[in-house]
Each structure stands twice: as structure tokens, then as C-alpha cells.
Amino acid sequence: MKFSIQKDRFAQSVQDVLKAISSRTTIPILTGVKIDATEEGIKLTGSDSDISIESFIPKEEEGKIIVEVQQTGSIVLNARFFNEIVKKLPSEKAEIEVVSSFQTVIRSGQAEFSLNGLDPDEYPHLPQIEEGEVFKLPTDLLKALIRQTVFAVSTSETRPILTGVNWRMEEGQLFCIATDSHRLAWRKATVETEANAEYNVVIPGKSLNELSKILDDTQELVEIVITDNQVLFRAKHLLFYSRLLEGNYPDTSRLIPTDSKTRLKLNTKEFLQAIDRASLLAREGRNNVVKLSMIDNEMIEISSNSPEIGKVTEQVRSGEIEGEEIKISFSAKYMMDALKVLEGTEINIQFTGAMRPFVIRPENDDSILQLILPVRTY
Amino acid sequence: MKFSIQKDRFAQSVQDVLKAISSRTTIPILTGVKIDATEEGIKLTGSDSDISIESFIPKEEEGKIIVEVQQTGSIVLNARFFNEIVKKLPSEKAEIEVVSSFQTVIRSGQAEFSLNGLDPDEYPHLPQIEEGEVFKLPTDLLKALIRQTVFAVSTSETRPILTGVNWRMEEGQLFCIATDSHRLAWRKATVETEANAEYNVVIPGKSLNELSKILDDTQELVEIVITDNQVLFRAKHLLFYSRLLEGNYPDTSRLIPTDSKTRLKLNTKEFLQAIDRASLLAREGRNNVVKLSMIDNEMIEISSNSPEIGKVTEQVRSGEIEGEEIKISFSAKYMMDALKVLEGTEINIQFTGAMRPFVIRPENDDSILQLILPVRTY
Known part of the structure; x- marks a missing residue:
């Protein structure tokens, strides 16, 4: 050579x-x-x-x-x-x-x-992937799908299937779902596909993270080939193979509440910064927990309390408050993770009770949602 | 309050x-x-x-x-x-x-x-420093003095005095010296001082590093007050106190050879990059050692060899080679540390033998020198 x-x-x-x-x-x-x-x-x-x-x-x-x-x-x-x-x-x-x-x-x-x-x-041979059905995604959309879901995979090997992101394809729609059983990230996208292919696979979170690092932010199409135990991403001059996780991904659709008792509209950035400040004192305490409660029909309060160090309260104006009064506690980290990947300046949060999972969506966008389980403190 | x-x-x-x-x-x-x-x-x-x-x-x-x-x-x-x-x-x-x-x-x-x-x-009281004799240095010069010497202090507590930089003031000249007994950094500067003050103190390397981080790159004067066991640096709105190290700093003047048997002139950047490349394979081997030898009266060769991984040789053109032929081995890290703080595009290296310390100086600048002890390999 x-x-x-x-x-x-x-x-x-x-x-x-x-x-x-x-x-x-x-x-x-x-x-x-x-x-x-x-x-x-x-x-x-x-x-x-x-x-x-x-x-x-x-x-x-x-x-x-x-x-x-x-x-x-x-x-x-x-x-x-x-x-x-x-x-x-x-x-x-x-x-x-x-x-x-x-x-x-x-x-x-x-x-x-x-x-x-x-x-x-x-040197071992790479997996042989039969050139069967292929679907295509623009690189920047693929990277968004990864970024908006992969952070929510489990980092624990207790349930290995949860360390991956569930990719389901149904009727030309791709659904990407990740959960560590405390929170869930869900994203859908319409996909260019030749046949009416249906898939239901789990791609390791680590693979998606590495893939995302290699791909440039372009609109060039990436071809995706899925087999029984492998997925291949094919970009210009680049082949990226990952094994798939074995096992059945839990049915997460039941987890997402369809009704709501309380609805809040908030400015994403203001809310994220308030949670960030409240978490400063929450980190030392019980698992980074902050509280959200209502003051009136225009203001909510974010607070946290760490007896040894001190406490923090902050009022945040809400664009709209509807429904029952609520007091709820949740992980500041999970909330910040979720807010950081939601695009758009305004979000809606829908609660069905202080002990029920709640849903965060961007205003006027049904292609993405984030779900968080509250923490029992009240 | x-x-x-x-x-x-x-x-x-x-x-x-x-x-x-x-x-x-x-x-x-x-x-x-x-x-x-x-x-x-x-x-x-x-x-x-x-x-x-x-x-x-x-x-x-x-x-x-x-x-x-x-x-x-x-x-x-x-x-x-x-x-x-x-x-x-x-x-x-x-x-x-x-x-x-x-x-x-x-x-x-x-x-x-x-x-x-x-x-x-x-809260403990800060050291009381009598406003006695003061000398002044422009901030950027002070930062240069620190950067060009402090990297050479010892990181081992075997001889605590060597974890500091020796500051000696004699006849309006400040000498800053650091050594870990394998290499030595030496720098002098002319200083604005009121009286003919003489000092001989040792400032902890850690203190100088922290001081350097706080100071901006300006030409504003920093006032320096030295007492028996404390040094105070006074910049605008900022006081920085450090304790001094106790004990006598070794007399390093004897270490610096006054004669030389071989003299090389090299382009600083070219030489630094060649050493950097040679060190890639040296890191795994014996303590990051590279060899320097002469090819003819225009070229030197840098090489290193790590039997399990491979070897590297590179020829570097010398502006001037004078004196006896030499083959010498030294730590690539020490050489790179020294070259990085030398200002100027050309350096002179003076050898007095394969087992004797050698001296690196910028061409046409006697305010700074770096000394390195070779490693026995030939």
C-alpha cells in the first residue's frame, strides 16, 4: 500500500x-x-x-x-x-x-x-446490510430529532432497553421517543419514504450522540437503512452503522395524559432562567427539586429551599393561566433539559394534578412534547 | 447592612x-x-x-x-x-x-x-503590611515575569522551597528564578524602585498563577510590597496578599554554564513543532525523551523511538552550527515548556557536553534564559 x-x-x-x-x-x-x-x-x-x-x-x-x-x-x-x-x-x-x-x-x-x-x-468485517428499504431525512432535521430526544434516555443499565431511543415509523411518520421512567421526550417528523415501511426499533443513545457529532448542519439528505439488528446512516462519503437494542420498548402512549386540569402559558426563556436560579439552591438539597405554585391568575411562583444554605423564590408572569390551582414539585434538571430543546418563544404546560405527569409543548407546535413526573413534597 | x-x-x-x-x-x-x-x-x-x-x-x-x-x-x-x-x-x-x-x-x-x-x-484578619518600601511593575511585564518562570517550579513537596519562584532584587534589577532540579527558568527585569532595596524571597508558584489570572493585560503599574513573610501586590481596587515560603533558595548561579562547546541557532517555531511531533511517540516510552543529533553543519535531526509503537525522525535546518558535534537526549516536555515562553523568532542553544545542562536563549536578548538537564541514553 x-x-x-x-x-x-x-x-x-x-x-x-x-x-x-x-x-x-x-x-x-x-x-x-x-x-x-x-x-x-x-x-x-x-x-x-x-x-x-x-x-x-x-x-x-x-x-x-x-x-x-x-x-x-x-x-x-x-x-x-x-x-x-x-x-x-x-x-x-x-x-x-x-x-x-x-x-x-x-x-x-x-x-x-x-x-x-x-x-x-x-480486522472484523462490518455488518452486511442488504440494500432494502431506505428512507431519507435532511441532516439538520435528523440532528434535531436526536437532540430533542436523546437527553432523556436512561443512564442506568437496570432496564437496558431504556438506554436507547425508540424509533417507530407508521404511515410515513417517524416517532422518536426516549424515557428514563422519570421523564419522557417525544418528537415526530414526516419522512420521505419509498414504500409504506413500518419500523419499531431502539437505537442506543450513545450511537445517536456520536452520529450527531459527526454530521454537519446541512440540509443534505441522509439515507437510513434499518434491518433486524442494525441501522445504517449513509451521508456523503460516510457510513455510520449501529447495532440496535434487543427487546420490546414499553408502550409509552398510555403515559401521556390526554386531558388537563390546569394550563399555563409561559415565556420559554424567562421560565428557563427562573428555574435555573431556583436550582442553584436546590442542587444541595433533595435531588434538585423546585416548586411551582400559583399566586393569582397572572403570576406563578418558583421556589426552592435548602435548609442549610438558604431559599429562593421568584415570580414569573404567565401569559395565560386556566383551570384549577396547582402546587407541584419537580426536578429542576429535567425541566431545564426539556425547555432547552423546545423551540419557540412560548410554551404551554398542562397539569392533571400534583402527582400526575405533566406535559410541556411549544405554543402552536404539535410535533414535540416533553413529559415530566412530579416529585412528592407537599 | x-x-x-x-x-x-x-x-x-x-x-x-x-x-x-x-x-x-x-x-x-x-x-x-x-x-x-x-x-x-x-x-x-x-x-x-x-x-x-x-x-x-x-x-x-x-x-x-x-x-x-x-x-x-x-x-x-x-x-x-x-x-x-x-x-x-x-x-x-x-x-x-x-x-x-x-x-x-x-x-x-x-x-x-x-x-x-x-x-x-x-473572619480572620488579613496580614497587616507596613507601608514600607514599594516597587512598581507594569501589569503586562509582571504577567510576563510570572508566565516565563512559574511553569518550572517543582510540583513535588519533597523540597517545598522549590515549589516557589525565587525573586531577588539587586541594584534595581529583579531576578525571577524557578527550578524543579531538572530544568530552570531565569528572567530579569529593570524595576522602578524608590530606594536601593534588596530582597531575596520565594513566592509560592500557586500564588503567582492565581495573581496572573486576575490581572488584566494592561500597562498600569502594580505596586509590590515585600515583608519578612508576606508579599502584597496592589493594583487598582485590588489587593493580592500571599505568604512567602520559608527557607533558603538554593544558589542557582553555579548551575548556569558560562562557556559552551557547541552552539546552535534555530527557528523557534519550527524547532518547537518538530519537538512536538517527536514527542508524540516519546510519551509512551521512557519519560518523553527525544534525541537531538547533528547531521552536518546545516541540519540537525530530532528523533524518538518507542519500540512497541514506532519511531519518528525529523530534520530541522539550523541557521548556524558551531563547535563540537553533539548527540544529546532530553525531555520533550521541558523543551516545549521552555520554547513556548521564549519570545522572538530565533533561539540559541549552547551545549557543553551530552551530560551537562544546556542553555536556551532568544537571539539578541539576555533578559531570559532556560536551562535543561539532559537525560542519559547514549
């Missing part, structure tokens, strides 16, 4: 596949990045067996020569060192050559690195 | 004195920030008993009213919470009032915090 390549483009691709590579893997070859030089260009692969990322660098891009392959071939190089080296190469160009029994030389300017590589034949 | 104050100005001062406050202190009252409201303005104090910082906010600044004191008095408030609260206050103004037995109310906009304070009479 021997090729020369534009350093910056190469460094970006190495950085991308590195996101799949864990230094704590028990399979030594997976600490490496696999490099394949073919007549078409350079393919880089990184994997931790849950997530696999493939990045392709074509010989030419926009009429500019990026790669020159003198000899095709493959090698696996320690990902952490290789990444550091590529980033710091002195010249704009790098030359990579396997000289003997996996020993690989990297030349750039006056610098020459020699790395002990590993046998590329020992 | 009762006053109202501009939030941003207040938050900045709280932030400054916070740098002296440690949450790991064994003296509970020192986790607090002391607030004194007087007819002149507000004084904030933070201390960990090694470092004490006092920040003063005058009633008026540039014709603008900053503070209005309704009732003078003092209180001590938990610094961590108070800092978080002040930063996040909703309005541009804050009102602080001690309502009863140290309970303190902070009002801003619609938010009201109530914090349990501590008795200000229990």
Missing part, C-alpha cells in the same frame, strides 16, 4: 472514524483504524463493534486531486497515535507507505514516522 | 476574590466571601490563609454610580453559592440586605434569595 494525500482532508476523516474507536476495547485490533487504498480512493474504518464508521476519501473532489494511490492495499494503525500524527504533520501533503510486514511509514515535509501496524485481514 | 449595586461590576469582583477561596479548607468560615459595606463602597475579601484577595468597588466610577449604601455593615456568605447567584441574577441591579442574625436577602428583578450567612467578626 502506498499513497499520498491532502493532509487536512485526511485528518478530518481520521477524526470522524475515531469517534467509533474506544481505547478500552477488549479486542486489540479495534484500537486501530483500518486504511484501505483502492483505485477509487482511501477508505478509513473505525469500530467498537457497537458502532462502526466508514469514511471514504475519493481520488478527486470538485476537480481537485486529493489522493494519489501508487499501490493499493490495506493496513491497521493504532488510532490514537495515528490521529495525533496526522493532525501535526508539517506539510500540506502526507505520504503513507507499508514498507514491510505491516510496518508503515508516514512522510510529510522533513518528518518521517514509522508505525508498527497490524494485519488488516484480522 | 444594606446596599444596592450594579450586577456586572459586582459579579466581576466576586469572581476575583473567589480565586483565593478553596472549598477544601479546614476552616469553615474561609469557604465564605466577606462583604463589607462602608460609606466609601463595598469591599469583598476571600482567603485560603495562604492567599488573600481584597477587591474594592467604589460608590462611583467614571461619574457613574455603582453602589448605593443604605446601611453599613458586614457579612460572610458561602462563596460558591453566592458567586453562582450573583452571576445569574435577572436584573442589572442587585440589592443585598442582612435582615436578621446573619440571614441575608439578595433581591434582583422578581427573584429573591435568602442565604444563611456567617458572623463577620469570626
